[in-house]
Amino acid sequence: MIRFEQVSVRYEGVGRPTLSGIDLTVPEGELVLVVGPSGVGKSTLLGAVSGLVPHFTGGTLTGRVTVGGRDTRTHKPRELADLVGTVGQDPLAHFVTDTVEDELAYGMESLGLAPDVMRRRVEETLDLLGLAELRDRPIATLSGGQRQRVAIGSVLTPHPKVLVLDEPTSALDPAAAEDVLAVLQRLVHDLGTTVLMAEHRLERVVQYADQVLLLPAPGAAPVMGAPADVMALSPVRPPVVALGRLVGWDPLPLSVRDARRRAVDLRERLADVEPPAREAPADAVVAPLPAPAAARPGFLGRLLGRRPAPAPERPPVLDAAVRIEGLGVRHGRVQALRGVTLSVAPGETVALMGRNGAGKSTLLTTLVGMTGPTTGSVLVGGLHPSRTPPRDMVRRVGLVPQEPRDLLYADTVGAECAAADSDAGAPAGSCRALVSELLPGVPDDVHPRDLSEGQRLALALALVLTARPPLLLLDEPTRGLDYAAKARLVGVLRRLAGAGHAIILATHDVELAAELAHRVVILADGEVVADGPTREVVVSSPAFAPQTAKILAPRQWLTVGQVRTALEASAPGGPAA
Amino acid sequence: MTRSTGAARLRPALRAPEATRGNALPAGAWWLWALGLATAASRTTNPLLLGLLVGVAGYVVAARRTDAPWARSYGAFIRIGLFVIAVRLVFSVFLGSPVPGTHPLFTLPEVPLPDWAQGVRIGGRVTAEQLVFALYDGAKLATLLICVGAANSLANPARLLKSLPGALYEVGVAVVVAMTFAPNMVADVARLRTARRLRGRPTGGIGAVLQIGLPVLEGALERSVAVAASMDARGYGRTAQVPPAVRRTTHVLTLGGLLGVCAGTYGLLAAQGAVHGLPLLLVGLAAAMAGLGLGGRRSVRTRYRPDRWGVRAWLVAASGVAVAAAMIWAGATDPDALRPGVVPLTAPVLPLWPAAAVLVGLLPAAVAPVPSSPSDSKELA
Missing domain, CATH: 3.40.50.300 (P-loop containing nucleotide triphosphate hydrolases)
Incomplete structure (x- = not known):
């Protein structure tokens, strides 16, 4: 044809x-x-x-x-x-x-x-x-x-x-x-x-x-x-194939159904190994950048007799990075969120899942203050996001939007970094250091448009992280990423969580949630319908279970990596083929 | 069959049904209705009648418009109308008016102008008569605009395209796609402004506009290329093979027809050619129409579910035409009632019969299908 x-x-x-x-x-x-x-x-x-x-x-x-x-x-x-x-x-x-x-x-x-x-x-x-x-x-x-x-x-x-x-x-x-x-x-x-x-x-x-x-x-x-x-x-290969290659099945299974049939002996081998619990959230706490000295009022400001506002008192450090109580949001006639109560601790990674239009993006925009709550309250690091000026908010929370390109204005990576430093009031070069870490080998003079999808995401992430926000939000981060880029992203996010960043991911990617999240929150019609440890929420759901969990159900294995570690531990000579 | 069952059957038939694609009124019907009201408005300066016309149009829009994006334009048209009245009044105050008046309100300092600018005045005496005249005039224009706005929000502009002759359809699609450019750019600006907020920058100010401007234009350009690619891949602009003879005839008819129209119009407007003008214009129009019709053969397009002109559509269109006809007739028989005197100033009175005729324009609010309630728009977010 x-x-x-x-x-x-x-x-x-x-x-x-x-x-x-x-x-x-x-x-x-x-x-x-x-x-x-x-x-x-x-x-x-x-x-x-x-x-x-x-x-x-x-x-x-x-x-x-x-x-x-x-x-x-x-x-x-x-x-x-x-x-x-x-x-x-x-x-x-x-x-x-x-x-x-x-x-x-x-x-x-x-x-x-x-x-x-x-x-x-x-x-x-x-x-x-x-x-x-x-x-x-x-x-x-x-x-x-x-x-x-x-x-x-x-x-x-x-x-x-x-x-x-x-x-x-x-x-x-x-x-x-x-x-x-x-x-x-x-x-x-x-x-x-x-x-x-x-x-x-x-x-x-x-x-x-x-x-x-x-x-x-x-x-x-x-x-x-x-x-x-x-x-x-x-x-590039999906988890079911990766598992098949790990265990040495031939021919490789392509569907969960094939793999389950072949997995009888694997389930037996793993019968007496307890699936590892996700390690507890890191104990570290990210200190946000100190607020820069209040800018002197411009000429017009002085003319109008504006005085620099006294620096607000530093709010007390709270135990939770995010605390949401009974949040409701309406867009016109549409009730986008209704009675959402949620709190996220520092160092914790939460995956927000649910069908298209369930209110995931609205919840994220509420956390950065672009949408004000209609009812209930939202506290991010002790501040009300919708009532805090953006300059202060960047040091509390960073959002990488669904289209990372929206965050990029400048025509070179270097200019973008310089702008991010001055936006956040960070010392010069701190953004560039992050870019080199997340995106090695990209010179300063590249136009952001010439980067690949994954590189652009890493650049946007670096820009957002320049202000060292204790809370990091990502909206659908793996769209358009191949497995290699995704694996790099998982590594980066793990390190950030380990350093004490609280991370909220809105995603459809069940494999990503299985790799990263401590907790999964499922939204439906603007309400929280499930909130619990990843293993419990995800394994019991046919739609949100990752492939490894489906193959090895009812045991709660989530990722190929967990299985590999367990096999290597049980057979020190390496995985039996 | 007894009378009571007949009446019982008649009643549900008289109730307006819920709107679906199948019983949707043709866009042309709404436009005829609105143009009827607009014609009526152009025939009178009586503020009471104009107000009544605006009320009629507004009531029908409120009763029958949908939740669709294009239906939200009515408010914008009302604002433009008010702006027109304001501009007309301001001009009248500052530039004066030829209307003689005996009720001076106040006098502005007059700018002395050289002799050659005779007849032009800046500043000077402002009379009540000239203000009332300007107000009536502005109100007439505003009513015209509001009637057009009503048609715009009741009928999907893209569906009006379906009534274009085949030869012009593709041009029409291009125009409509170009028109969707503006709302998309507005959405882009909103998105980029929120993105600025994410980087901790203020979202207002000239700096923001300059920084957002380039990405917005870039995005708009990229999108228009993508839409063009999609249209091309979906068969936009496919042409059928037509014999060369037909093609040549088409060209001759279209060009000749247009020339005829031009010459005919010139003849009509010139002082002495009026005898030949009208027939020439008609022949030219007919030739151009035939050319368009033949040109449609090159287009392979068919129409999906073109709107049907049912009883309700005819009623809607007829109600507009009736209002226009009644007003034209009233203008011929009783011009004073439709154009209340300015010199000397008199209070306008509501002429009974023209006012009753305007109320006929309310008919669509009863016969047009009722749009369904927007309960299913939950996924908007």
Whole structure:
């Protein structure tokens, strides 16, 4: 269905080609998963199928790409529209119309399908993706998961033979992701659609793939084969595969179900080993930077007779970094949070989970003071965030937003660091030191836009940490990160927690929560529905349990790392193969 | 069949149903209704009638608008209307007015102007008559604007596009996508301002605007490229093969038609060409229309669920047209009631029949489908 013949792509001003020597054939009706570390050209490969590379992105494509017999050199993307459906990484940039139903119909209108056919397909697609309730809603009012489903639906309605998806489940909560994947599988099985998909969250998708296309390194030759074979070579792998490789299962299991069948003896070997409890929160306390001497009032201030306000008395150090009592927040008519009570101790890591739109982001913005509480009270380090000026708040709490790029204004990393130092009133060079620690090998003169997703996150984290806030908030930090970047992030956050930072993560990534969190708080409809130690909350929940826990249930093992340590301890000669 | 069961059946049929996509009123119906009210407003300067028109439009908007983003524009239009009145009054005070008046209110210092600027005045005497005249005039303009605002908030502007001829549709989509640019940029500014707060910087001030400006423009540019890519990948701009003869005919008809329209208009406006002007204009219009129709053949687009003109749509449109017709008729028979005297000053009276006719414009508040309550917008956050 899709053929790449000796394809290379090179962008203007980039030293080496982004893709080179790609030679592959994707047969009809297969679900092919494209995997590889960040920045190896997965998006470029996908764009070449829909013709957007090079017709839209520029760059030079040599070789030949044919889709269903049509050469993308002679066919523009619009002439492939009946054959290829494409959904990019950001669903918002995908929408042309403003209501759900019109959006589903747009592609078919462009192709000139008959009105009764359009109507039937829209109804089918609304049911297929569970969008029937939302059909008249303006797209601007949908949540992230709903938008992703509408975007997929909008390319499904013209019944393309090939579907190209770039990270379709990254922004979704586990349940919504499963819905989307179930739909894709149905398309492959029932309609014979060919699906080409790139995804970092392999634990969600690898079991559905018929073949895996691995791009091991930039410019390296791709490897394509059965998922189990390719996973054995892959530098990126989900926990279930990592566990299989650790124990030496062959062929490698790809789904929890396969692994559970193979894990009978592993469960026996681990029967008398107690899963390690998460080490207690560190006893350290982070002292925030002292407030800089109050700035002298400017000329205008003196003219108006403003005097520098007397320095506020230092609030007493409290036992909890965060104390929330009966918090309620309303946005217009929407009750985003309702009766939330929560406290977080210094050194503790809390994962905030729950479906899209459950109120996780609202809770984080309330903690930094961007949203004021409607009822109840919020205390961060003894201060009311919404009533404290931002300059003082940065020294109490730092938030890394979902899109770390929002925090970056300057045009070089060095300028960004200097600005962060002066914002926080920190001694010059303290931000640069953090950047070197979190992001080794990035020179000062790089433009933040040229960094990879993971590097940008690390830079934003360094900027936020410059003020040494005792409380650190991260909103969906692993979106778009590959496993290596994620492992680095886990290491960094562990060290910070060890130094006494309280950390709150809002995330859909159950594996991240299992690796890091002392406690998991689950929100639903703006209320706390579960709050307890990670092991207890996560293992008992089918949606939020990490793969290792599912494989080794009912024992409460959470991560591959825990199992490895236990095996090494029980068999000093190393893991038995 | 007895009468009572007939009446029992009639009653639910008369109640306005809940709005769904299937019974949505065509955007054109709302625009006809609003333009009817606007035409009526343009025929009168009676402040009582104008107030009544604004009230009618406002009541219908309050009763039938949805929760959608475009429905929130009504307040903005009212504010623009008030601004127009204020500007009109200020100009009248400072620049004077040709309206003769006998009730001086106060006198501003007059700026002496050279001889060649005769007829222009800055400052000077301000009379009650000229203020009342300016107020009436401004109110008329404001009412026109508010009527347009009502249509804008009752009908989704994008759906109006569906009524464009096929040849123009793609241009229309481009315009609408461009228009969504503004709200997206506003959202970007809000997001970046909160991000500034996260870095401990004040969110106001000129410095903030300058620092945010570049990322906002960058983001807007990136998004528009992404939307263009998405539109292209989804078949925007696909054309069908048409025989060269048809294509040439299209060009000839469209160009010739437009030339005819220009020449005809010139003829109509010029003093002596009026005899040829009208027929030329009509022929030109017809040719241009035929050209557009033929040009539509190059477009392969079809329409998904175009709005249907049902009884309710006709009633809504007719109510607007009726208001306009009644006001035009009243203007011909009783001009004094519609244009209350300014010199000498008289208190305006509410003419009974035109006022009753304006109330016909309330019909949509009874017959248009009721938008569903916004109970399901919980996931907004």
